[in-house]
Amino acid sequence: MSKNLTKRSEDYSKWYNELVVKADLAENSGVRGCMVIKPYGYAIWEKMQAELDKKFKETGHENAYFPLFIPKSYFSKEASHVDGFAKECAVVTHYRLRTAEDGSIEVDPDAKLEEELIVRPTSETIIWDTYRKWIQSYRDLPLLINQWANVVRWEMRTRLFLRTAEFLWQEGHTAHATQKEAIAEAEQMMNVYADFAQNFMAIPVVKGVKTANERFAGALETYCIEALMQDGKALQAGTSHFLGQNFAKAFDVKFANQEGKQEYVWATSWGVSTRLMGALVMTHSDDNGLVLPPNLAPIQVVIVPIYKTDEQFDAISETAKQLMADLRKLNITVKYDNRETHKPGWKFNEYELKGVPLRVAIGPNDLANGTFEVARRDTLTKEIVTNTDIVQYLQGKLEQIQSDMYNKALDYRDSHITEVNTFEEFKEVLDTKAGFVSAHWDGTPETEEKIKELTKATIRCIALDRVEEAGTCVFTGNQSVGRVLFARAY
Amino acid sequence: MSKNLTKRSEDYSKWYNELVVKADLAENSGVRGCMVIKPYGYAIWEKMQAELDKKFKETGHENAYFPLFIPKSYFSKEASHVDGFAKECAVVTHYRLRTAEDGSIEVDPDAKLEEELIVRPTSETIIWDTYRKWIQSYRDLPLLINQWANVVRWEMRTRLFLRTAEFLWQEGHTAHATQKEAIAEAEQMMNVYADFAQNFMAIPVVKGVKTANERFAGALETYCIEALMQDGKALQAGTSHFLGQNFAKAFDVKFANQEGKQEYVWATSWGVSTRLMGALVMTHSDDNGLVLPPNLAPIQVVIVPIYKTDEQFDAISETAKQLMADLRKLNITVKYDNRETHKPGWKFNEYELKGVPLRVAIGPNDLANGTFEVARRDTLTKEIVTNTDIVQYLQGKLEQIQSDMYNKALDYRDSHITEVNTFEEFKEVLDTKAGFVSAHWDGTPETEEKIKELTKATIRCIALDRVEEAGTCVFTGNQSVGRVLFARAY
Numbered sequence: 001m002s003k004n005l006t007k008r009s010e011d012y013s014k015w016y017n018e019l020v021v022k023a024d025l026a027e028n029s030g031v032r033g034c035m036v037i038k039p040y041g042y043a044i045w046e047k048m049q050a051e052l053d054k055k056f057k058e059t060g061h062e063n064a065y066f067p068l069f070i071p072k073s074y075f076s077k078e079a080s081h082v083d084g085f086a087k088e089c090a091v092v093t094h095y096r097l098r099t100a101e102d103g104s105i106e107v108d109p110d111a112k113l114e115e116e117l118i119v120r121p122t123s124e125t126i127i128w129d130t131y132r133k134w135i136q137s138y139r140d141l142p143l144l145i146n147q148w149a150n151v152v153r154w155e156m157r158t159r160l161f162l163r164t165a166e167f168l169w170q171e172g173h174t175a176h177a178t179q180k181e182a183i184a185e186a187e188q189m190m191n192v193y194a195d196f197a198q199n200f201m202a203i204p205v206v207k208g209v210k211t212a213n214e215r216f217a218g219a220l221e222t223y224c225i226e227a228l229m230q231d232g233k234a235l236q237a238g239t240s241h242f243l244g245q246n247f248a249k250a251f252d253v254k255f256a257n258q259e260g261k262q263e264y265v266w267a268t269s270w271g272v273s274t275r276l277m278g279a280l281v282m283t284h285s286d287d288n289g290l291v292l293p294p295n296l297a298p299i300q301v302v303i304v305p306i307y308k309t310d311e312q313f314d315a316i317s318e319t320a321k322q323l324m325a326d327l328r329k330l331n332i333t334v335k336y337d338n339r340e341t342h343k344p345g346w347k348f349n350e351y352e353l354k355g356v357p358l359r360v361a362i363g364p365n366d367l368a369n370g371t372f373e374v375a376r377r378d379t380l381t382k383e384i385v386t387n388t389d390i391v392q393y394l395q396g397k398l399e400q401i402q403s404d405m406y407n408k409a410l411d412y413r414d415s416h417i418t419e420v421n422t423f424e425e426f427k428e429v430l431d432t433k434a435g436f437v438s439a440h441w442d443g444t445p446e447t448e449e450k451i452k453e454l455t456k457a458t459i460r461c462i463a464l465d466r467v468e469e470a471g472t473c474v475f476t477g478n479q480s481v482g483r484v485l486f487a488r489a490y
Numbered sequence: 491m492s493k494n495l496t497k498r499s500e501d502y503s504k505w506y507n508e509l510v511v512k513a514d515l516a517e518n519s520g521v522r523g524c525m526v527i528k529p530y531g532y533a534i535w536e537k538m539q540a541e542l543d544k545k546f547k548e549t550g551h552e553n554a555y556f557p558l559f560i561p562k563s564y565f566s567k568e569a570s571h572v573d574g575f576a577k578e579c580a581v582v583t584h585y586r587l588r589t590a591e592d593g594s595i596e597v598d599p600d601a602k603l604e605e606e607l608i609v610r611p612t613s614e615t616i617i618w619d620t621y622r623k624w625i626q627s628y629r630d631l632p633l634l635i636n637q638w639a640n641v642v643r644w645e646m647r648t649r650l651f652l653r654t655a656e657f658l659w660q661e662g663h664t665a666h667a668t669q670k671e672a673i674a675e676a677e678q679m680m681n682v683y684a685d686f687a688q689n690f691m692a693i694p695v696v697k698g699v700k701t702a703n704e705r706f707a708g709a710l711e712t713y714c715i716e717a718l719m720q721d722g723k724a725l726q727a728g729t730s731h732f733l734g735q736n737f738a739k740a741f742d743v744k745f746a747n748q749e750g751k752q753e754y755v756w757a758t759s760w761g762v763s764t765r766l767m768g769a770l771v772m773t774h775s776d777d778n779g780l781v782l783p784p785n786l787a788p789i790q791v792v793i794v795p796i797y798k799t800d801e802q803f804d805a806i807s808e809t810a811k812q813l814m815a816d817l818r819k820l821n822i823t824v825k826y827d828n829r830e831t832h833k834p835g836w837k838f839n840e841y842e843l844k845g846v847p848l849r850v851a852i853g854p855n856d857l858a859n860g861t862f863e864v865a866r867r868d869t870l871t872k873e874i875v876t877n878t879d880i881v882q883y884l885q886g887k888l889e890q891i892q893s894d895m896y897n898k899a900l901d902y903r904d905s906h907i908t909e910v911n912t913f914e915e916f917k918e919v920l921d922t923k924a925g926f927v928s929a930h931w932d933g934t935p936e937t938e939e940k941i942k943e944l945t946k947a948t949i950r951c952i953a954l955d956r957v958e959e960a961g962t963c964v965f966t967g968n969q970s971v972g973r974v975l976f977a978r979a980y
Contacts, residue, residue: 064527
């Protein structure tokens with residue numbers, strides 16, 4: 001197949017949009033802003049889900065499911081939340097259609113709901129309305145629940161995976177007896193996300209907290225993991241919120257403590273979404289197509305036969321099948337592409353586009369010599385490997401690719417954190433090198449807002465590991481207690 | 491804990507509703523007709539999902555995800571489908587809320603959608619609108635796709651799991667080059683469902699086809715599996731539809747065959763839902779609570795310590811932990827309930843209510859004698875087992891419970907299929923013994939409709955293994971070519 005992919009250096013945004021569609025990850029649907037996640041893309045999402053779900057369960061969480069619809073009045077109960085979430089959303093007003101006189105389908109005006117229902121943009125309100133019934137005593141705490149669900153936010157400008165009206169995600173919602181325990185939970189889940197991003201997706205992240213401006217609507221603290229894409233723009237890859245007692249108070253969720261006294265419950269919520277698919281593509285992929293870390297690749301090794309005669313094909317197939325059997329014993333996902341309808345060159349292109357980490361080609365010469373030609377997707381390099389070494393070689397290579405991809409992304413990220421001390425430098429770095437700009441800030445929302453207006457850069461986070469150091473704000477010259485990370489972001 | 495469960499013989503319906511809530515499977519939410527699936531219920535659903543998903547993948551299907559919303563006009567494209575599905579449904583008409591002058595939240599009248607969106611009641615239309623883009627040639631076929639999703643049907647009378655406005659399900663949607671292949675697929679998936687119901691859920695089912703009256707809106711043939719609940723009412727547990735070329739024609743999905751000629755594609759769709767949770771409860775459970783087949787039990791073995799002193803507790807805990815470790819090696823899910831806040835009797839009641847298949851009690855005498863007291867949930871019987879045999883005993887018992895539960899349900903089902911030859915008998919059986927009534931029927935929708943009006947019984951299916959025999963219709967006396975199964979149904 002011919003890839004005809006725009007180069008990143010020509011138009012990064014176009015490259016991304018084309019790649020997502022051409023690599024069969026997702027496409028736009030007939031419904032404004034809603035995407036179709038195609039089988040190949042969904043298979044990657046399933047691998048993310050499985051690993052995250054395992055980590056959630058290992059940390060004591062259980063899954064449950066709450067309604068898709070939220071009565072409009074629920075949003076009014078938590079004042080800051082409503083401003084953030086009850087604005088651009090899908091509103092269900094009727095519950096019946098009817099056939100019009102001209103045979104078309106129309107909304108039945110007699111079937112109007114008494115109270116409009118909002119398609120959940122996030123589930124804090126419906127879940128805390130439920131928790132009121134579930135929590136009476138300290139014995140019911142902590143309540144550690146996660147939900148895998150679809151949510152809808154009526155975005156005007158959408159991009160596949162990065163910003164869609166409907167997206168898939170998980171949302172954890174926990175309830176605790178003490179502030180300390182809730183904060184520990186929020187921090188724990190940020191660490192779970194960071195571990196997942198780095199060790200599973202091979203995406204280095206900065207762990208930090210959001211400034212007041214960038215916090216989740218209703219949160220007292222928002223922990224986040226921030227990744228850096230290859231165009232130097234940041235991407236928020238996951239957030240974990242300490243919600244204080246805001247939702248408990250809004251929904252009257254109290255518990256009897258050990259002394260029998262009624263107290264409001266402490267809350268967290270945390271989530272990652274199909275946006276991670278966008279982060280995956282933009283961190284690793286290149287002008288030839290996807291580059292997938294072996295942990296997330298639906299196919300880890302593809303075997304392509306190269307032959308002219310039926311006899312050659314049969315002999316190669318025998319070798320290929322033995323290799324497949326050996327690899328499967330090691331839980332390596334392998335595909336033998338024996339389609340006669342496509343030439344090897346076409347197949348090579350296809351698996352490059354799809355980011356299959358290792359490609360094994362077997363031709364008549366290989367059979368004669370007892371060798372395989374192995375190509376690495378991430379480096380586009382080839383090696384000849386002998387029959388006796390092949391299985392161990394492939395297994396080792398998959399591990400190496402996983403860590404090489406992480407290190408490559410880490411090198412890029414680390415070389416794109418630039419300390420600046422003047423606003424001129426700040427703007428220059430943003431416009432040339434991009435990446436994270438590490439600068440002193442006076443701590444006020446006003447300054448943050450002003451910088452955003454002037455440069456489109458926001459404070460991505462106050463890194464948890466930042467050094468406390470006295471300095472002067474890059475914009476106002478006022479006092480600062482340490483640097484924060486600015487960037488333009490997705 | 492005290493169970494206070496209504497007895498099945500007193501009020502079967504009340505028993506069901508109470509049990510679903512008390513056993514922590516699900517509860518009603520603040521949103522009309524929408525349920526909350528609680529963690530214990532969801533854990534059972536996850537086990538169903540995992541097994542079904544494995545079976546779908548083994549039969550060559552891939553998962554994907556399609557939009558939640560369907561433009562209203564899509565439903566008009568397939569005439570019979572619209573009557574079945576585009577009536578009672580949730581309609582999104584607006585995309586924004588605003589704060590009113592009095593501070594309340596109201597729908598923004600300026601944010602009206604040009605075309606209303608329907609929250610999917612099933613996804614044939616949106617999926618076939620997508621398939622038009624995916625299918626060009628016979629090489630693109632078969633297309634074998636499944637989706638795990640939530641759907642919404644605006645039911646007026648709802649019951650937890652059995653009939654809810656929103657429910658969770660999977661829907662398979664496949665496209666084929668030939669009629670024969672599509673029919674084979676629809677039959678295969680019915681067999682997958684039957685195998686799952688029988689071997690995994692321990693629920694015997696009758697495989698059959700629906701009459702024209704009961705077919706899916708838009709299908710040429712609906713295959714189904716029908717189960718029988720303990721109150722003698724039938725429950726449709728899964729359906730698989732041969733859709734002919736109806737959707738391909740409605741959405742213009744053609745392919746170039748091997749000769750290069752354009753043909754319409756052949757379709758199937760098939761689904762099971764959280765309704766299966768209702769079937770599970772009503773097939774096996776008793777007046778003491780849930781009875782779960784080991785394959786679906788979130789906890790397969792629970793260990794309860796019985797002690798008076800701390801020394802006893804420590805010694806029992808040591809034995810319990812060894813047993814847990816041994817069982818986990820065999821992939822048996824085990825919980826040690828060492829809570830000091832609850833008495834053993836309370837715990838016994840709780841695990842009975844929750845349907846844990848095996849309960850192991852360990853007291854000081856057991857420690858002294860090297861024994862365990864093992865109680866079976868399904869039979870409520872107890873045995874004393876020695877230390878040396880316990881692991882193998884428990885493993886074997888789980889297998890036995892799984893097959894005993896199936897056989898018990900099978901005996902009940904088989905003894906509740908009654909052949910009748912007159913309409914008097916027909917009505918008497920329905921009103922006394924209930925179950926399936928096997929009767930000759932003249933094959934007309936009119937007779938079927940009339941019988942339904944008079945008795946509330948519908949034709950559940952024409953069993954695939956029915957004997958072809960000449961007879962006379964139990965209602966009209968007209969000719970019949972074989973018996974069909976009638977029942978009142980959920």
